[in-house]
Amino acid sequence: MAAANGAKGFEVPELDIKFTKLFINGQFVDAASGKTFETRDPRTGEVIAKIAEGDKADIDLAVKAAREAFDNGPWPRMPGCARARIMHRFADLVDQHVEELAALDTVDAGKLFLMGKMMDIPGGANLLRYYAGAADKIHGETLKMARPLHGYTLKEPVGVVGHIVPWNYPTTMFFFKVSPALAAGCTMVVKPAEQTPLSALFYAHLAKEAGIPDGVLNVVPGFGPTAGAAMASHMDVDKISFTGSTEVGRLVMQAAAMSNLKPVSLELGGKSPVIVFDDADVDMAVNLVNMATYMNKGEICVAGTRIYVQEGIYDAFVKKSVELAKKSVVGDPFNPNVHQGPQVLKYIDVGKSEGATLLTGGKPCSDKGYYIEPTIFTNVTDDMAIAQEEIFGPVMALMKFKTVEEVIQKANSTRYGLAAGVVTKNIDTMNTVSRSVRSGVVWVNCYFAFDPDAPFGGCKMSGFGKDMGTDALEKYLHTKTVVTPLYNTPWL
Numbered sequence: 001m002a003a004a005n006g007a008k009g010f011e012v013p014e015l016d017i018k019f020t021k022l023f024i025n026g027q028f029v030d031a032a033s034g035k036t037f038e039t040r041d042p043r044t045g046e047v048i049a050k051i052a053e054g055d056k057a058d059i060d061l062a063v064k065a066a067r068e069a070f071d072n073g074p075w076p077r078m079p080g081c082a083r084a085r086i087m088h089r090f091a092d093l094v095d096q097h098v099e100e101l102a103a104l105d106t107v108d109a110g111k112l113f114l115m116g117k118m119m120d121i122p123g124g125a126n127l128l129r130y131y132a133g134a135a136d137k138i139h140g141e142t143l144k145m146a147r148p149l150h151g152y153t154l155k156e157p158v159g160v161v162g163h164i165v166p167w168n169y170p171t172t173m174f175f176f177k178v179s180p181a182l183a184a185g186c187t188m189v190v191k192p193a194e195q196t197p198l199s200a201l202f203y204a205h206l207a208k209e210a211g212i213p214d215g216v217l218n219v220v221p222g223f224g225p226t227a228g229a230a231m232a233s234h235m236d237v238d239k240i241s242f243t244g245s246t247e248v249g250r251l252v253m254q255a256a257a258m259s260n261l262k263p264v265s266l267e268l269g270g271k272s273p274v275i276v277f278d279d280a281d282v283d284m285a286v287n288l289v290n291m292a293t294y295m296n297k298g299e300i301c302v303a304g305t306r307i308y309v310q311e312g313i314y315d316a317f318v319k320k321s322v323e324l325a326k327k328s329v330v331g332d333p334f335n336p337n338v339h340q341g342p343q344v345l346k347y348i349d350v351g352k353s354e355g356a357t358l359l360t361g362g363k364p365c366s367d368k369g370y371y372i373e374p375t376i377f378t379n380v381t382d383d384m385a386i387a388q389e390e391i392f393g394p395v396m397a398l399m400k401f402k403t404v405e406e407v408i409q410k411a412n413s414t415r416y417g418l419a420a421g422v423v424t425k426n427i428d429t430m431n432t433v434s435r436s437v438r439s440g441v442v443w444v445n446c447y448f449a450f451d452p453d454a455p456f457g458g459c460k461m462s463g464f465g466k467d468m469g470t471d472a473l474e475k476y477l478h479t480k481t482v483v484t485p486l487y488n489t490p491w492l
Helices: 056-072 080-096 098-109 113-134 170-184 198-210 224-232 246-258 282-298 314-326 347-353 404-411 427-436 469-475
Strands: 002-004 022-024 027-029 036-041 046-052 149-157 160-164 187-191 217-219 239-243 264-267 272-276 304-310 329-331 357-360 375-378 395-401 419-423 441-444 477-485
Touching: 022 056, 022 198, 036 098, 046 198, 056 160, 056 187, 056 217, 056 224, 080 098, 080 113, 080 170, 080 198, 098 113, 098 170, 098 198, 113 170, 113 469, 160 170, 160 224, 170 187, 170 198, 170 239, 170 469, 187 224, 198 217, 224 239, 224 246, 239 246, 246 264, 272 282, 272 404, 282 304, 282 314, 282 395, 282 419, 304 314, 304 404, 314 357, 314 375, 314 395, 395 404, 404 427, 419 427, 427 441, 469 477
Parallel strands: 002 329, 160 187, 160 239, 187 217, 239 264, 272 304, 272 419, 304 395, 375 395, 419 441
Antiparallel strands: 022 027, 022 217, 036 046, 149 477, 357 375
């Protein structure tokens, strides 16, 4: 296992933390309570900044500003093309600050700086542009009524939206939610994860600079039991979009039901299978599975952590997977040669205690910061915690199978249904498995194949509702039917 925590030999960008207050109604303000909380650098455990701590009083102020902006402001009333122009300006400003924004997500979340610059930040800007392109194409349809009536539907913005964003992809998740809601004409309050508030506050600043009217986009950092709960139960929030754990998703749904029955969309946990068949190219499959498991340190809801390999290539696959995992470089995420940054997790000890065989990794690899070696278990059974529970870390569980029917049953033996991967050269096998596995997305001979036009979301206890694609836009629109009588019409 290679480590890269010695002499630096690489440049860490200068970082000035500019925004640490709540952003409400176009202004950066202190929390009503005056309280702050610390956000820490997972590379070192050191405090980066003190952030204003929003709670119920601040959520109330933010929702009030969003409600005023929706009921009386220009955003939902301007033509879609006008919203699109502002969203394009927002995207351009994001592009102009790529280095700074990537650095914020690195010190806040331990994300690889190079990946942030190449993927996360540009990807956020591209999501804005994708939905800007949809803003002037929102329309209902004319209905063919069975009586002398003229009927049509309108697609209207749902109103004030509460977005609750996780910590593992601060930028990506921010724009997954904010971009379609802006295009639809909604106003919103964003609660970023308390672990990673820095980039969301910077995006609030850029949104104002781009010309998004005051009150349309509010950002309130805080904790789930206070700020998050206040938003989920708020009587004047019209919609909640939540990404996070299944346990908290339940609480969000309960709060929404017990308040104003606001609709909820949930993107929750996952325990995604990757199924490798005998006919696969072993080297390609090993590299694909390595990426599926260890991308973003395994801190990704769709991480492929249940790896089913057909018996004919199982031994060769295991040998090469261990060799590749041992080459992984763990260390400072600002180092361009590093594959995996810092994190915290507990399931390695659980896997060992349940009788799985630890082939490689599983140990801390630095005395400073939170760094864990990429880990591989074999002799894993479907009832073990490491095969059933979301680990959110760099842990691969390898399992052998014989037949297509057997592996379909194994792949579905989880309460989750977020993603799945299939590696095969046989189109019949691909078709059978992709239609049989219960998940929101199936990637065949690829993984993490996200695209702005491809809807993403799960089933079962992985939640419901889609991010990306036109499906995500629909989440923030309400269909209204309008009917008027027809008199002396020559035809219906």
